[in-house]
Amino acid sequence: MVQSVARAIEILRVLGSSARGAGVTEVAERLGVAKPTAHALLRTLEAGQLVSQDHETGKYRLGPALLELGNAYLETHELRVRSVAWADGLANRANEAVWVGVLSRDHLLVVHHAFRPEGAVQILEVGAVLPWHTSALGKAIAAHLPELALATLLNGPLPALTGATITDPHALSGQLETVRSSGYAVEDGEAAIGDAGIAAPVFDHTGDPVGAIGVVGPVERLLDAPTRDALAVAVRETARHLSRDLGASRPAARRWVAAAS
Amino acid sequence: MVQSVARAIEILRVLGSSARGAGVTEVAERLGVAKPTAHALLRTLEAGQLVSQDHETGKYRLGPALLELGNAYLETHELRVRSVAWADGLANRANEAVWVGVLSRDHLLVVHHAFRPEGAVQILEVGAVLPWHTSALGKAIAAHLPELALATLLNGPLPALTGATITDPHALSGQLETVRSSGYAVEDGEAAIGDAGIAAPVFDHTGDPVGAIGVVGPVERLLDAPTRDALAVAVRETARHLSRDLGASRPAARRWVAAAS
DNA sequence: AAACGCTGTTCGGCAATAGCGAACGGAGGA
DNA sequence: TCCTCCGTTCGCTATTGCCGAACAGCGTTT
Numbered sequence A, B: 001m002v003q004s005v006a007r008a009i010e011i012l013r014v015l016g017s018s019a020r021g022a023g024v025t026e027v028a029e030r031l032g033v034a035k036p037t038a039h040a041l042l043r044t045l046e047a048g049q050l051v052s053q054d055h056e057t058g059k060y061r062l063g064p065a066l067l068e069l070g071n072a073y074l075e076t077h078e079l080r081v082r083s084v085a086w087a088d089g090l091a092n093r094a095n096e097a098v099w100v101g102v103l104s105r106d107h108l109l110v111v112h113h114a115f116r117p118e119g120a121v122q123i124l125e126v127g128a129v130l131p132w133h134t135s136a137l138g139k140a141i142a143a144h145l146p147e148l149a150l151a152t153l154l155n156g157p158l159p160a161l162t163g164a165t166i167t168d169p170h171a172l173s174g175q176l177e178t179v180r181s182s183g184y185a186v187e188d189g190e191a192a193i194g195d196a197g198i199a200a201p202v203f204d205h206t207g208d209p210v211g212a213i214g215v216v217g218p219v220e221r222l223l224d225a226p227t228r229d230a231l232a233v234a235v236r237e238t239a240r241h242l243s244r245d246l247g248a249s250r251p252a253a254r255r256w257v258a259a260a261s
Numbered sequence C: 001a002a003a004c005g006c007t008g009t010t011c012g013g014c015a016a017t018a019g020c021g022a023a024c025g026g027a028g029g030a
Numbered sequence D: 001t002c003c004t005c006c007g008t009t010c011g012c013t014a015t016t017g018c019c020g021a022a023c024a025g026c027g028t029t030t
Helices: A003-017 A024-031 A035-047 A065-075 A078-094 A136-142 A147-155 A169-182 A227-245 A253-260 B003-017 B024-031 B035-047 B065-075 B078-094 B136-142 B147-155 B169-182 B227-245 B253-260
Strands: A051-053 A060-062 A097-104 A107-114 A129-131 A185-188 A195-203 A209-218 B051-053 B060-062 B097-104 B107-114 B129-131 B185-188 B195-203 B209-218
Touching (some): A003 A024, A003 A051, A003 A060, A035 B003, A060 B065, A065 A078, A065 B107, A078 A107, A078 A227, A097 A136, A097 A195, A107 A136, A136 A195, A195 A227, A209 A227, B003 B024, B003 B035, B035 B051, B065 B078, B078 B097, B097 B136, B097 B195, B136 B195
Antiparallel strands (some): A097 A107, A107 A129, A185 A195, A195 A209, B051 B060, B097 B209, B107 B129, B185 B195, B195 B209
C-alpha cells in the first residue's frame, strides 16, 4: 500500500464531503498529517485537475477531471451499458422512474436513471449514493451476496435516514431472507419519507450479483395492491433478462445453492 | 510534487482511455515503471474504490468511487448549480438542447445538459469532453481568457474531428476576435458533421470567464437566418443573467479593458 | 495605526518508505 | 507435458516523501 496515494484519496473524500471546499490547514488536520504534507499532495492533485484551487480564497475543492473519469467509468461499465435499453423498457411498462445501481463499499451507487415517461421535472440521480439498507436496490444486492460480505455489511453502521429506516441487523437479515424467496426487495420510506422502491438483483456469468434494477417513486403509486405485485413481476422479469444479457446462464442459480445448503 | 500520487493519477488516465481495462503489465509499461510499482499503486487505488479489479481476468478498470466524486464535484460546482434554472429557461425559449461547460486543460467539459423540450430520445452529455476549439462553448470561454492562457491553448494541439474543424491558430485567433466583438461564439460541424452550437461566456465576480452556456443541435435548425440571430440574442442574454447571478458586477467589463489596452 | 492571529506557502535535512530486481504460483496455449 | 505469460510476493537499497521551522500576505483586533 502506497501511503501517499492513500492519503491523496482521503483528501478527495474530505473535499467531497465538505461542500464549500477546504483549506490546507483543515485538510492537514482531518488527515492527521503536517501542513506541508497536505500541501504537496494537494498540489499534485491539482496538477492532475483532480482538485482545483479557488484563486480568491485559496481553498481547494474537487476538480473537473473527476467528472471526466466518472463518465469514463460509466461508459466502460458493462452493467450500465447493457441496462440502458432494459431500463427504458421497464420505465415505459411500469410508468415509473427506473434506477440501476451497484454496491460501492456499504453504499448503493446509482449508475443509470431512466425517467418516468409522463413525469414532469425530474432530477437526474446518476452518481447519487445512499446507505445500502435504505434502498430496495441495495437490499436486492445484499440478499444475494456471499455470506462473509453480507456479514460485513450487517455488522457495519446502519444509519437511520427516516423513522422507517430499519437499523436492526436481525430485522434486516430476516427481510433479506424474504427477498431471497420472493426474488425482489421492497423499500418503504426508509431513505426519504414518502418514497418507495421495488428492485431485483442482476447477476453476471459468475453467479455473483453485480448490481440491481428497480423502480422508485411515491409510496402511493408503488406499494398499493394490486399495483405492487404487477410492478414486482415486471421488475423481476427485467432483472432476469438483463442478467441473461450479461451472461448469467441460469438465473437465480445461486439462490438454489444457498437454499440447498 | 508527490511522485507516487502523480503516477496514480496517470494510471487513472490510462484506465480511462482503454475501454476494456488494463492489466498490471500493460499499466507498468505505459507508465514506464516496474511491475511491482504499478501493482502497489493499483492496489492502493483499489482500496479506495477508484479502480476495481475484474476477479475473472485480473484486469483493472475504473472504480465506482470516481462516479461518486464526479457527482460531488458537480454538486459543489457554483456555476453548475446556478445554471440549472437558466439552462431550462433557455432550452424552452430556444426549443433546443442547452449545454453548460467549463474548460478543463484544453478540453471543454459539459457540466450541465438541459434537454430539448420537444425532443425524442436524447442521451445525456454531462461529463463529456471535447477539444476546446471544436465547440462553441470552448471558443466563447477561450475568447475571454487572459492573453497568456489563450496563447497556451492556441499553441497546443488542435486535432481535427471533421473536415470543418479549424486547426489553424491564426484562423482561430481571428474568429475569437469576432467572438469578443459580437458577444457569442458559433460552431458549425467542427466537432461532428451536421451538429452546430451557439454559446456565450459566463463570468464571475473576478471578471474571469468561469464557463459558458449555449445551445447545440443540427445545423439546419440552429444556423439558418433569421433563427440564428434570435438564438444568439437569447444565448447572450441568458449568459449575462447567469453571470450576474454569480456576482459579475458589470458584464463584459473585461472586454472593455482589453479593447482599451 | 500597529500588532496580532490566521491563512497558504517555501526550505532543508532526516529516515521512513516507495521503488526495483528477482523469484513465486497459477492459468492458458502449443 | 512443456513453455510462456499473467498477477503477485519478497526483501534490499536509496530515493523521496515527510516533517519542523520559518516566511509572506491578509483581515481583524486592540
